[in-house]
Amino acid sequence: MQNVDAINSGIPAIPKDNYLTNGFSLKSWLLTKDHKRIAIMYLITISMFFMAGGLYASAIRLELLTPETDLLTSATYNKVFTQHGILMIFFFLIPSIPAVLGNFLLPIMIGAKDLALPRINLLSLYIYWIGGALTVFALLQGGVDTGWTFYTPYSTTFSNSYVMAVGLGIFINGFSSILTGLNFIVTVHTMRAPGMTWFRLPLFVWAQYATSLVMILGTPVIAITVLLLAIERTVGVGIFDPAIGGDPILFQHLFWFYSHPAVYIMILPGMGVISELISNFSRKKIFGYEFIAFSSIAIAVFGFLVWGHHMFVSGQSIYAGMVFSFLTMVVAVPSAIKMFNWTATLYKGSISYDTPMLYAIGFMGLFLIGGLTGLFLGAIGLTVHLTDTYFVVAHFHYVMVGGQVIAYLGGIHYWWPKMTGRMYSEFWGKISAMLVFIGFNLTFFPQFIVGYQGMPRRYASYPAEFQVLNIFSTAGASVLGVGLVMPVIYLGASLINGKPAGDNPWMLPGLEWRTSSPPPTENFEKTPVVTWEAYEFGEESGLDLDGARRRDQVSTVV
């Protein structure tokens, strides 16, 4: 632990001994057990998958610029949107915040030297690489055209594409997610520093914990489901084949048993980041800590009870549909609790509009829209009209991109100085945050309208009357694309010429800000003893934050 004077001295310098300087060979990276290095390797891989998925997205948007099928053939288009979905969901969204930010920060935030099972952590990275490589290989061979949902019997019997190989890639990748979740659960239980009680944990940790529960309880089910699908496809017989009395809807049950909770794997960590950002950039203790903490757990639990809302029109019993519809309304409550608490935290806070905070505020608006339109789709009557239209596409992009991606970007900016020891350009950060927000809304808001008017998803062509809104959408996607490329540039540039950030550039009380930036290999020089509550901005935190802030202002002026 850095002593208080050093933090408050206002003379930032990058410490010589940190996790980045502890070995420069390739081996020191590939065989590392350091959670921070593993997180960095995840960050690089995930960014590449994000870019690949983004390329597919731009192909989709370009094709949809005109009503005709011109840029891509229908068959290619099917593959393009499938691959966009598979890369983005399984290889970007699910590992994004847990594997990068969670991996890097969770041990530091609880005052541990590392995750409890560092070798398992490295194994999870390798599994992710193997699953990813297999998937990319299959995509290069020709890809799949089933949609990311792999619905049977199309995927088992009729599709001529590489369902097996991609399925296997996802199967393997699933275990990476399981192992990460397992590691987090163990770590939170056994590795907390002295004084770090459960209710002193940052809410980011609570969110990671809840996510990990979903990973452990849900992911194996998708693994076995994909395995059954692969077996059925290989051997030509199985339980999903209606021709011999099998039931394709069973596939949907098993698939969504995981894949609805997986939506929470994709949003809960984002909510955790937002809780951090909202409280810290309002410089105010978060409102209703326990409510936010337990709402994460509640989401993880109730999230398992609603999967049937993806199957309202698939042949599922109407009675089951009613139950699932009702429970879907219930699961909205914990998310709403979080929204209210965040809003209450902002009230009378001294808000500073730094880049991460811009993302956090963007998240609140976008997630609100995404969440509320989810209720439209969960209502068993209305959904008959909206199923498989662009309304659904817009809804889940508002949650996934407006929620998780925005939170991920916010988190990356927020902890960038901790991860690299350098400050990025705040000016370009703000510009890019605003471009992302504007571009995103311009892309996806029109899709609510065309969807509501009945434009179906997953087609390369559409009636000419929808063209104007689709042009808006494609234009927005270009803006969004620019907004997303910019961070790569200015964050990359900050590695070379960024101002050394100092240990605590945001002047915050969290444990991760009480070690050097970048942190040493074992995170703290001495195991910290926690004597303060989470988000404590007063004297109790042991940091003279006000004084440090004044000195910081002086030093930047000079």
Next chain:
Amino acid sequence: MSDKHMETGEGHIGYPGYIGVFTILVVGTIFTYFSSFWDLDSIFPGANTLLALAIAFTKMTFVMLFFMHVYWSPRLIWLSAVASFFWLAIMFAYTMQDYFTRGLGVFSV
């Protein structure tokens, strides 16, 4: 963690205990084998299934409590054991509520 943990040295039932649990498991296996041939449908339909599952659950409980030392384990281990069965129950129940109510009542086709 629990003060009844392993390292206090009483984290198991000792040699005779293990043999006792083993005997129960063997008896359970033999009993479930022979009872499966009895026609218990006269009691109520599905009585055979219920009996077989009851025996299986009993055997599982003994294996978990004594062979896997759950009996001496901290609450968290109990919790994870119970939670996994709870989640299984969710998967079974919510899937089956679909199959059992298909085509019922006014919605019958």
Next chain:
Amino acid sequence: MATHSDTHHEEFHYHAPGLQHQFEDMKQQEESVSIGMWAFLVQEIMFFGGLFTAYLVFRSRFPLAFAEASNHLNAFWGGLNTLVLIVSSLTMALAVFYAQKGNRNMQVIMIVLTMIFGTAFLGVKAIEYTDKYNTGLIPVTGWNKKVKESDVQHAGEPAKGSEGAFVLPLIETKAEASAAADDHEKPYINPNGEFQWNSGRHVFDYAIEKEKSGKAYLTAAERVGYFSNGEFDPNKYRDKIRIFYFIYFVMTGLHALHMVVGLGLMSWLLWAAFRGSFSGEYFAPVEMSGLYWHFVDIVWIFLFPLLYLLGRHFLAGGAH
């Protein structure tokens, strides 16, 4: 900085064998490993849970065909295997017990015994699978034994080509004996190695008998699934039996795969135990492998009644 603090750590503190750098003490490490193992088992339960769900769905939709198919499995071998696994669970538990006591020799003996019984289980499984192969009960076309019509000498006598192959006596009950004799039973001719069902429809007949007494025995799915144009359709009935065998092979296959992994774990454990790596203070690997082994045992404790036993009373009770 890490190396700096590490060396000091080594110098001034007693460093327990097997204690990893991220932990403060042995207790913390043991707790972590144990929670981690249990979390792993939770995910294993959910992994098999997907299969059990599939089983539940189809058993409840086609109980008669499932009973028909299940009755044809050899419950004796299944039961024997259950006992074999239970013995191996006992020896595994004792291996942990002796590891805890620091008794290296007994520990090694118990691990060897566990491995022997584990292998025996797989052996019995192989015998059963071979039998399914010989009788056309593998649900995959082409994966069964191929027997041309010309290979069969006389109907009712054992086929010549099967001399070398191991065929189990499948007749266990009176009803099955009479079924084997009646005209439902056909000689095994299978030129393409297809899935076959030559063992009739006794459970179905039993249910139809019961239906006559006014009880609704068939499920809604069965009323559609076994009939074509109001007539019993043996091919559709066979398809449902095929689903049972598909589930049987996937479930027991994955279980056997877990056994193989378990045996691999045991080999490593044996080597480590033989070298004396474990003591009364440090035996977590033995304990964790034990948890895994017992878990695999528990899966079988459920597979045995679900796959082999349920529905057996249909035959035992009825003399028809």
